[in-house]
Amino acid sequence: MMNRLSKSLAALLLALLLALGITGASAEVLLRAGGSFGFAVDAKGVIWGWGDNTKGQLGNGSKKRQYQPAPAGLGLDGSQIADIQCGNENTLFLMKDGTVYTSGPNNYGQQGVADAPSYVYEPIRVEGLENIVQIATGFGQCLARTADGQVYAWGRNNLGQAGIGKKGNVKTPVLLDLAGIVDIQCGGKFCMAMDADGNIW
Secondary structure, three states, X not given: OHHHHHHHHHHHHHHHHHHHOOOOOHHHOEEEEOOOEEEEEXXXXXXXXXXXXXXXXXXXXXXXXXXXXXXXXXXXXXXXXXXXXXXXXXXXXXXXXXXXXXXXXXXXXXXXXXXXXXXXXXXXXXXXOOOEEEXXXXXXXXXXXXXXXXXXXXXXXXXXXXXXXXXXXXXXXXXXXXXXXXXXXEOOOOEEEEEOOOXXX
């Protein structure tokens, strides 16, 4: 049953990509899903967004839900986007120059900017993050990994998600006491990091 369902979902996804004209080498295409919204970047660098947007998830300057894929109008150059990561309600955008932008709610500090408003409807830069090569986000917590294996954390931390040794939401990125990290991941309310030796933190 699950195998048939998976095949059906794959067929629907392929039909969607073809309908949008999202074709070309896989390295040129991004497809990301969050709590109830999604993004795609096509081979031409056009950013598409759809789904819930009541809290600024799509970063297009409005609060209207998008019921079908449409050019997102983020104010970011899609050809310069290296990755997009969608959390439950927030979105992180990693640019090829190593900077990070974010949109969505800020109730846990997930925008990473001390004076950010409660909702960010257009992407803003997360200050202090440079040379970033990987991003991750979950239910309000965020991570960013640098090219030399350092990790920054910010956002929701009521259960210690940020890994800073204490509880309490983190409004701006904090450098964690980790080194040589090669991968980062966020679950619903937890985070993980793996170093070059295969140790999991």
